[in-house]
Amino acid sequence: MKILVPIKRVIDYNVKVRVKSDNTDVDLTNTKMAMNPFCEIAVEEAIRLKEQGTATEVVVVSIGDKACQEQLRTALALGADRAIQVETDAKLGSLQVAKLLQQVMQKEQPDLVILGKQSIDSDNNQTGQMLAALSKLPQGTFASKVDVADGSVAVTREIDGGLQTVKLSLPAIVTTDLRLNEPRYATLPNIMKAKRKPLDIIAAADLGIALESNVKTLKVTPPAQRSAGIKVADVAELIDKLKNEAKVIA
Amino acid sequence: MSVLIIAEHDNQQLKPETLKLVNAANKLAENIQLLVVGHDCQAVAEQAAKISGVHKVILVSDEVYAHQLPENTADLIVDMVTGDITHILAAATTTGKNVLPRVAALLDVEQISDIIDVVAEDTFVRPIYAGNAIATVQTTDKVKVLTVRTSAFDAAETDGAANIETLSNVKANNISAFVSAELTESERPELTAANVVISGGRGMQNGDNFALLEGIADKLGAAIGASRAAVDAGFVANDMQVGQTGKIVAPDLYIAVGISGAIQHLAGMKDSKVIVAINKDEEAPIFQVADYGLVGDLFEILPQLEQAL
Ligand SMILES: Cc1cc2nc3c(=O)[nH]c(=O)nc-3n(C[C@H](O)[C@H](O)[C@H](O)COP(=O)(O)OP(=O)(O)OC[C@H]3O[C@@H](n4cnc5c(N)ncnc54)[C@H](O)[C@@H]3O)c2cc1C
Numbered sequence: 009m010k011i012l013v014p015i016k017r018v019i020d021y022n023v024k025v026r027v028k029s030d031n032t033d034v035d036l037t038n039t040k041m042a043m044n045p046f047c048e049i050a051v052e053e054a055i056r057l058k059e060q061g062t063a064t065e066v067v068v069v070s071i072g073d074k075a076c077q078e079q080l081r082t083a084l085a086l087g088a089d090r091a092i093q094v095e096t097d098a099k100l101g102s103l104q105v106a107k108l109l110q111q112v113m114q115k116e117q118p119d120l121v122i123l124g125k126q127s128i129d130s131d132n133n134q135t136g137q138m139l140a141a142l143s144k145l146p147q148g149t150f151a152s153k154v155d156v157a158d159g160s161v162a163v164t165r166e167i168d169g170g171l172q173t174v175k176l177s178l179p180a181i182v183t184t185d186l187r188l189n190e191p192r193y194a195t196l197p198n199i200m201k202a203k204r205k206p207l208d209i210i211a212a213a214d215l216g217i218a219l220e221s222n223v224k225t226l227k228v229t230p231p232a233q234r235s236a237g238i239k240v241a242d243v244a245e246l247i248d249k250l251k252n253e254a255k256v257i258a
Numbered sequence: 259m260s261v262l263i264i265a266e267h268d269n270q271q272l273k274p275e276t277l278k279l280v281n282a283a284n285k286l287a288e289n290i291q292l293l294v295v296g297h298d299c300q301a302v303a304e305q306a307a308k309i310s311g312v313h314k315v316i317l318v319s320d321e322v323y324a325h326q327l328p329e330n331t332a333d334l335i336v337d338m339v340t341g342d343i344t345h346i347l348a349a350a351t352t353t354g355k356n357v358l359p360r361v362a363a364l365l366d367v368e369q370i371s372d373i374i375d376v377v378a379e380d381t382f383v384r385p386i387y388a389g390n391a392i393a394t395v396q397t398t399d400k401v402k403v404l405t406v407r408t409s410a411f412d413a414a415e416t417d418g419a420a421n422i423e424t425l426s427n428v429k430a431n432n433i434s435a436f437v438s439a440e441l442t443e444s445e446r447p448e449l450t451a452a453n454v455v456i457s458g459g460r461g462m463q464n465g466d467n468f469a470l471l472e473g474i475a476d477k478l479g480a481a482i483g484a485s486r487a488a489v490d491a492g493f494v495a496n497d498m499q500v501g502q503t504g505k506i507v508a509p510d511l512y513i514a515v516g517i518s519g520a521i522q523h524l525a526g527m528k529d530s531k532v533i534v535a536i537n538k539d540e541e542a543p544i545f546q547v548a549d550y551g552l553v554g555d556l557f558e559i560l561p562q563l564e565q566a567l
């Protein structure tokens with residue numbers, strides 16, 4: 009079984025982003041970048057399936073400019089076998105990403121594609137579902153458990169009311185939630201080894217997909233700031249404030 | 259111009275999110291149609307028909323839609339996009355987020371996720387980077403597919419009387435099947451609908467200690483939430499997580515107990531009207547957004563609070 013894992017380079021989750029003063033975008037100059045945390049979970053799941061003997065090959069793919077090779081190398085150091093960069097510096101929406109990934113799927117013919125549920129920069133939460141729709145495949149989103157057996161995969165999903173389990177025929181698309189696993193760290197020897205693993209580059213322009221997004225960002229502004237309030241001395245003062253000042257309790 | 263709203267429900271009850279969707283739709287077009295897709299969900303359609311501003315309720319009830327599997331429902335929704343439908347709206351819940359991007363891709367349009375405001379019929383406001391930036395975006399797509407952050411909209415009134423049109427349109431597939439569900443039973447209000455939310459974090463130490471929050475929640479009619487750390491550690495169920503990647507809440511009163519205030523947690527609660535933080539670390543970042551901060555040991559403070567209420 010072959011697994012394809014799309015990964016995205018994003019701002020490190022610890023960094024609090026700032027909006028540019030001209031309100032055109034956020035300022036990412038000199039910002040620490042990393043693999044999207046949900047993609048790390050996706051890579052980990054694929055590697056575990058390989059370690060269990062369920063998967064035979066794990067291929068990672070990232071769409072972006074040269075810099076995303078850094079995250080592809082990280083995934084190779086974690087245990088992926090092969091990497092593909094779909095090179096473009098266009099600002100893509102999830103629909104364009106999904107269409108490019110569909111092209112990669114057609115070449116690679118994976119049995120399972122594991123994506124993150126959400127990029128922590130755009131907060132879109134769309135790409136996996138769109139890829140499933142375009143390739144007419146079933147989807148198991150927000151997975152906290154993935155069980156592959158006999159040509160199908162059982163996915164336990166984190167939903168608003170609790171948990172739901174669905175069974176999907178393979179090939180299938182899965183997106184990861186936080187509780188699926190705890191990603192490992194890359195070791196130094198594996199980082200060295202990863203340098204010799206294959207990383208192929210495909211030009212996005214060669215895949216025949218229109219890369220223009222129909223959604224234009226008009227402006228980006230900072231959120232309304234909340235200012236710190238006051239410290240109360242004890243429970244009695246807290247209750248007094250909530251009753252008589254904020255008037256949120258009776 | 260018409261808006262098609264996908265109703266949020268569990269086959270028995272219409273969820274309060276739907277009322278908020280109608281109010282968002284009011285800013286977009288006159289003609290609002292509400293789709294109730296499920297199984298044995300006539301009661302939901304009847305509740306939906308009472309929402310003011312809804313012109314027509316379309317009821318599609320069939321066993322294949324019992325669990326709203328996205329492979330089925332997306333195909334159905336795409337079928338409903340005829341003539342003058344210009345907008346499709348669903349709540350940014352796990353149900354809406356599951357199906358709507360699939361609909362958008364099938365229509366070959368982009369989805370705009372999590373809108374918090376409508377500027378014009380093609381221009382919307384949405385948070386990005388865990389709410390640390392707010393983007394205003396404009397789309398030229400013919401059909402606008404939008405998920406709505408319902409905490410940002412008021413609920414529509416319920417003095418309407420729309421017609422219910424029953425349709426039969428079965429989109430079965432043999433690629434996905436429902437196996438089971440483990441749903442949390444609770445007498446408390448739903449997190450996203452509650453006026454008061456009290457949440458516990460890693461500082462609660464274990465699941466049993468959440469009982470300390472329950473007594474207070476009972477007195478305040480509050481829902482109970484949690485940080486990711488509390489959920490990951492298995493103290494409480496996943497559906498209680500508040501934050502960037504959990505539920506977004508904006509109650510009148512949010513009480514954070516033993517929660518440090520990471521940006522991902524703040525993303526889910528910083529639009530609450532009044533925020534109270536209880537934490538033993540006076541440097542905890544949660545105090546930077548709290549209206550009222552109480553520094554101290556939660557194990558001493560919570561029993562006092564319950565008693566004083
Ligand atoms: C991709 C991604 C998504 C995430 N999404 C979310 C999300 O949706 N929601 C979310 O919450 N987090 C999310 N996180 C995690 C987030 O970064 C933090 O790790 C998490 O919020 C920390 O939870 P906490 O505040 O309970 O724990 P800690 O940060 O460990 O804080 C515990 C607090 O309890 C206090 N405390 C301890 N004992 C006591 C006591 N006896 N009395 C009083 N106070 C006490 C401590 O002073 C401390 O401030 C996400 C992280 C990533 C990478």
Ligand SMILES: Nc1ncnc2c1ncn2[C@@H]1O[C@H](COP(=O)(O)O)[C@@H](O)[C@H]1O
Nearest residue numbers: 014015071123124126127132133134135
């Ligand atoms: N540029 C990209 N390259 C590779 N994978 C991507 C890219 N953008 C998004 N993805 C995948 O889609 C998931 C969800 O992203 P999104 O829909 O943007 O929130 C991510 O976690 C990745 O797995």
